[in-house]
Amino acid sequence: MTAPTTITFGGFDDTEMHHVLERACTRVGLDCTGAIRLRGHTNAVVRLITEPVVVKIARRGSDETGVVRTVAFVQWLMKQNFPTAPLHPVAQQPVVVDGHAVTFWTYLPQPEHPVSAVQLAAPLRELHRLTDPPVRLRRLNVVEAIRSSLAATTSLPPQTLLFLADRAERLADELSQVAFMLPEGVVQGDPQHRNALHTKDGGAVLCDWDTVAYGQPEWDLATVEIHCRRFGHGPAHYRQFANAYGIDVTQWPGYRVLRDLRELRMITTNARKAAHAPGTLTEVERRISGLRCEDPQLAWNIL
Template sequence: MTSVNTIGGFQPPHMDEVLRRACAVAGLDAVHARVLRGHTNAVVLLAGEPVVVKIARRGSPRTDALRTVRFVRWLMEQDFPTAPLHPIASEQPVVVDGHAVTFWTYLPQPPHPVRAEQLATPLYALHNLGTPPVGLSERDNVTAIKSSIARITDLPAPLIDALSARVDRLAEELAGMRFPYPKTAIQGDPQHRNALHHGEGAVLCDWDTVAWGHREWDLVTIEIHCRRFGYGDEHYRDFANAYGYDVTGWDGYPTLRDLRELRMITTNARKIAHAPASRPEVIRRIEGLIAGDTSLPWNIL
């Protein structure tokens, strides 16, 4: 078996054991499994069957994984374009030594990434599905940002102070904002890497961030990824045209953009202890925010 790497704090010998035991419960074979990703979760492809195994960090609430499973099952019942859960011999999630483990059907991927335009159809469908029969937490970026800032341990104090002052200012702006659309189910982190090619289109995946909130949070996230990670303005314009709405033309866009970018940065900042190589990039991003540089390219962490 190829060991899960240590990105995100995973220790290979322990993770290999968790994978083996979870697969045994599910009636699957973990021999010669291959790591696909190893950041917040370990994502592993089995060798013998088209199954992807997702292992949450130890201590992540089982209820979070159970909510994801129930939500995705509902999506599948609606014939929604989602990465499908894989049927296994037991109920999901399987919990092994404090790790919630879920199993997904593997969808082979071409070498080129999903385009932003391909995300428009599934996102629009999600935003118009109605209320799911699953309790979703309210999207609260301000609280999440403040929680991350409180857990940062490896940045200079002036930078942490700048982050705190920024979120306080943006929270005041957000409090007086009027949104053009009602709340709905949102993916929470829609982006090119959280979608998969399938047939002629794309399906959404990685539902850990699903929440109840305003669709503008999803739309601004797409715009940020296009602008910050080198996809370009045309990439975003194709998405906006396909979705039928351009969030950058809304007067609340600058506040949501700044809050969403701040959450992305502070989430990575609190993880520096587990990923010390990310420190220079996190500092570069913070300094760019302080300078007001909205066009600074970001490197993927």
């Protein structure tokens, strides 16, 4: 009899995920009986049913100092009354189990529909205006992130990797000529519908702070536009966001370069992860075919 395929979450199998979850919850006095998986790609995200808590488990070997930085940053945001998903008040975070950094968050009940782009405008604008966080944030470097992902990708043929690398270097040259319109500041790094949560009052809070960085806010604005266009939300959805934020990044001369680099980063990040999630490879290859055809309107499937 053929053994069933093991499903992986956050780059580790289901059995390991539950082992890490049990040990981490035991350390902080939480009961994980009947816990429900919510998401699993880079991290495993699990909701407890005994208490309103979401547990986020990073892949073994992930940068623990980065998780420590994220926790400190979110704790600072909470003190500023910033609209963020709140950390659960356990004594010490993160908890490290067998090389997995584990964090605990307060569960916010959600309706079936995701946060809309227009709901992202107010918290993003507030984030971009923050000054002097007490945590030293990494500097956003999209080009280096693309290069790093390509170097670690094992699921694509050499000619495809060369195509992506050549595209990255051409765009890097163009980026060096871009004149940004906004001052540098805190950026979320990956603002999108799935990285925000509804609140009871009809607003939204930002979450998934692993990508927080210091850099140009235009990257965040371009990312929102990409998600609206590529994932089927439509141009009206984006226009509502742009009107609420006060800037339409698509009318800025540097938009195309940022758009192309940001989309390339999304593709190469998923290409790197395909070794842990083979089901994503078909979609990655389809997106790359769209790049070869220079098709900015090709709809993408969510990974």
